[in-house]
Amino acid sequence: MSALPLFVTCPRGVEPLLLTELQGLGAVALKERPGGVAAEADRETAYRICLWSRLASRVLMPLTRFPLTDVDGLYAGARAVDWPDLFSVQRRFAIEVAGRSAAVTHTHYAGLKVKDAIADRFREACGERPNVDTDNPDIRVHLHLDRDHATLSLDLGGDALHRRGYRARALEAPLKETLAAALLLRMDWPARAAEGAPLWDPMCGSGTLVIEAALMAADVAPNGQRPRFGFEAWEDHIPAVLTRLRDEATARAHDGRAKLPRLIGSDTDARGIRVAQDNAQRAGFADAIEWRVADALSVTPDDLPPGVLITNPPYGERLANESEIIKLYSLLGAHWARAFGGWQAGLFTGRPDLAPRMGLRAHSIHALFNGALPCKLLQFQVPQTQSAGAISGGEDFANRFAKNLKHLRKWAARSGVAHYRIYDADLPDYAVAVDLYATPEPRVHVQEYAAPKTIDPVKAERRLRQALGHIQQQLELPASHLHYKVRKAQKGDSQYQRQADQGRFFTIDEHGVKLAINLDDYLDTGVFLDHRPLRLRLQREAAGKRFLNLFCYTGAATAHAAVGGAASSVSVDLSNTYLDWALRNLALNGIHPPDPSRRSSADNPHRLFRADCLAWLQEQAEKGRPPQFDLIFCDPPTFSNSKKMDGTLDIQRDHVGFLLNALKLLAPGGTLYFSTNRRGFKLDPEAFAEWQVTDITRETLDEDFKRPPPAHRAWQFRDPRPVVRPVSPWGR
Template identity: 45%
Template sequence: MSQKHPFIATCPKGLEQLLASEIAALGAEVGRESVGSISFVSDVATAYRVCLWSRLANRVLLVLTEYRGENADAIYDGVKAIEWSEHFSATSKITIDFNGQSDEIRNTHFGALKSKDAIVDYFLAKGEKRPSIDKDNPDVRINVRLRKGYITIAIDLSGESLHRRAYRTSGAMAPLKENLAAALLLRADWPGMASRGGGLIDPMCGSGTLLIEAAMMAMQIAPGLLRSRWGFLGWLGHDQNAWKQLLEEAQTLRANSMARDWPEIRGYDANGKVVAQAEENIDNAGLGRFVKVSRRELAQLAMPTHRTLPEGLLITNPPYGERLGEQAELLHLYRHLGQAMTAHFMGWQAAIFTGNPDLGKRMGVRSYKQYQLLNGTIPAKLLLFNINADAVVIERDQASKQQDKSAVSDVQLTAGGQMFANRLRKNIKRLSKWKNKNDIECYRVYDADMPEYSVAVDCYGSAVHIAEYMAPVTISEEDAERRLREVIEAVSQVFSVSAGNIAIKERRRQRGKDQYQRQAPRNSFMELKEGQAKVLVNLFDYLDTGLFLDHRPVRLDIAARAKGKRFLNLFSYTGVASVQAGVGGARFTTSVDMSKTYLQWARRNLSLNGLSEDRHRTEHADCRRWLKSCEDQYDLILLDPPTFSNSKRMDDVLDTQRDHSELINDAMRCLAPDGLLIFSTNKRDFSLDDTVGLDYKIEDKTRWSLDEDFSRGGKPIHHCWYIEHK
């Protein structure tokens, strides 16, 4: 019967129970469980099996001695007392890993130095040479641990950490360690799903660690099979025959697995360089036939159509705040992920490993189980989901809706208020067929149709936005306030909307340069739809809402034209045109604006639609200066400058009437030979410079670009031209 020895297997904190079960399944006798480690007893061959087959352990340590002690003398005496010549020769290269501290031993370097001195003195006392120290490529790695008044001395049989499987030669930003990835898969019951023929998809796969670990787990490939260096190979107690037999068994199992068909395992990432890294790692693991990755935005996440997969696991480690910016932007990425789960993966399981667990609560899907773990030093949670109708969270229940209805104004309308309400109803009826046919959520209902009520009324889903125009000097302040009050009461009744869902932007002559009075910020963003895109609007906190309704046809045309195109959005505002281009399949987009607030808003809109910053860049810059230095070419450009701007961040004043010719010329320099520049302006009395038409092919699209809600008589609310190279 083979001699049994005490061993310790270390692991990341939180994986102890999983590791204990794994070690028991590999044939060892499991003992005490501590934070980050499991003790076990076995023969050397079983310890080798743990080294080769453990998906969770960091190191396997052969315990030589354990005794009480806390100071430097105790370490020195205990280390020197071991018969080191039974484990390695005086000519061996060694290194010492020291862990722990006490009142006397404050740093690991000092503890390692005392341990090294003891080993050197042991060999010198025997009249032999002193062993050399090699931290990078030692023959034997010695582990000394000081914890709770005990000193443990061991030989590290694993060598370097077992999480290094030798398939990852390059990694994407902040990759998961392989043993942590394996733990996530085990917690999500991937082996059970794989045994039933289920598939696996990682929509943000990074360097492919989850995919590779999933494949090796499903195919029963030993995780250590690719490694060539092991700590026990330089150990004098090494049993070469036992190791050779284990290695041959694992290689035979792998060869048999490679000849079979296995579950669908796919990964996607928006970053082309990261996808290339994942492909390289997959090829290094020899799994190119079984694991497929491709460049794809989260916006394109859907069930594969070439193969029916009634069961499977959607698993991913979404970006953390430090990688994609603020949590406010990540919120919308998580919401999009939750929406994609319920739209395309009903009946599947999902596992989301996140360093932002609060965002996991905003996905619109309720997790049934959570595990607290660490990703390196970052506290994180694994959220598990059954994707079914019962797990869908309805953020706003019927009771709150009823409460909103009860808050609708029941004030008796004045004669003027009734007249205004009648006009609203007439406009709503006129627009209803167009609105329903085109699935319009945000539109203009009224735009100063009657001179007495000089306001614009816009509908944003279930909310209404009222913008007051400057009243003529012939209208008293009292009359202006009375009429605005009548407008509010009429809107509340006609739309059955509470006053809290009506945003009011007032203009007053006597209030100086602050034409619009901004209320205390609510930070209240609404998610609405335009075409296939989702957009965020804020009706209360800013001068504008984040969505210029009159430019709807142009944005939808951009979406229709964008597939495979390079899109540039100048004076990009909240980036909705870039979102439309991205949803339409643009190769990439660039959004340039001088406002950090609007660029942050744009990034939120992009995240909401599953569009990553790898392919959809935002640039904080003065568009005019940026254009002058731009050396890239674009296939589709939107140039929509403000009528006038004198921002402190600009070198001079921008006047679109005066400067548009130069702007167009600079933009056309960046336009591909067969590209399209869309130029628009909201200056009502704008006149296009005749010289522009001499150099380029120009088509006036103003009337076309005004939908039914903006096609009333009089001067158009904006002008629009499509411009191409001749």
């Protein structure tokens, strides 16, 4: 064989790079095709491509191409090939099928027809047939279906060439080695490595990008560890050629390893770093790569000169939700500008729409595919900043945030408050709410009020990036302790819908009451900070009383009342999720057995009921002798059209009937507290003329919520009748 026809496949988008690589390896007659490059090569060059190509997925040698009309034609075309001239009957073989054809729609059946054709050709020539081994064949035959034609090829590599042999296991959705190599070539890494530039992947996962960078910089043949190639099972194979090429590769690697620049891979996932270390050891770079467990949003280059930053940010399972992805991109761009000035940065992402949030202008964009997922490699020259660590822009926000933080820290220390709101859209251009929680380590919950359509989205993204950067810097928090969400206009009970599925709870202490909060999975955390004074009031007034919590949400107010010594309590809500959360809060304080099956058990003084509060109140009010409570708290949603309800709730429209029914359950001398977040809400005073009604809004807003307009309105309803303590069926 003087010249072999080849078709070298690669990931989509890599074809131009592969053509250049094949040219450098000695191939000729190069033609770029979708998904690969057609070429010609002599035997040594074909061997060299299998050994040295960093980009090729498979090196196929076409044997025949024929029209395809039906499966019988497929059999005939395959049988026409002189298979015994290519490999011995003692060799094991396998069929791989790719492509599509209207004539042959079932790829497995197509593979069986080719297998039968090969077996029959061997029986005719040798009297016996070779065995099939789909897991570990000596010869792999590739069938490509291309509409009305079929091509049969030998796979010279024998297996996909991205399997270098160093990656025994990987994390979720790893980059294939060939795609990682393509990204590095787009970043001109070989030239930069030769100049001694360092390389850092700050979200390295199982380390593929860094290990491929090491293979390139050390001039190591990417497939040098492969125990055998498919062409070694040819009848026409010349072992001496491969031996010479392997010896040459060994010598080049020996010289190249001595010239490696600094290579660093870091990730927050310690498990991923352990996997990366194992992979690097198998690749022969156990001591040549630095691996760190570190947050990409806090690492700094220290004494390293400017080099190459390249990463494939995680998505899906490794991030909680869309908000976490937005946070990552916003903070990553700000951090790179602050800490990595002068570096060349490459971001490979399936979410190029989020690139503007980074605040860096990409000077080059390349479209590539990660499997079937369209992605882009964005390349940035990170600008040098005059003051390392400085955040560009947002000084007005930074000053207001710092002023609020200084004042509120002093107030919180005096008041015994550990969790408070630092900032709430104080400046119109920076529409975020920032809550600080001690869990016990500080964590911050940031909610961005979604900008109206009249606001330029580029400006909104820039302001959010600046705000997040200043928040993280002033509170000195790792990015993992900054929890970000977008707060949009909600319909019905959608604000209570799950945003993510982390299932991670933290316990906070509020005036001696333990409460569970969730900073990731829901729009709200489970504790409304603006109700802190009202919960404390309930706690102080609850001793010996029968307490009713309507629209109880996560039962925080119930926990306060129970800790305050309430004789009994009833908590009502329509959501099983939040009733279970309320049960968790009671159990944290030793009030209730942590058994959901007993949350409404008759022998428990603190009971939880799943019900529509409006219907439940109506039912209780219509009883001849309704249960009575000494202390009632109700903080209904402003509007709800939950599918679990009969009808809808509009608190402005429905508050009179709702509250009158609740007041029917109030014992003589009892107190009902009503709160609403409805902007512009007006209580109907005439409807409650027989009750002592007091607006206590100002008394229920702590220092962190005194900015106008008030976060909520609150009223106290007192029953003027003398106190009588009848026996209640709802508790002692």
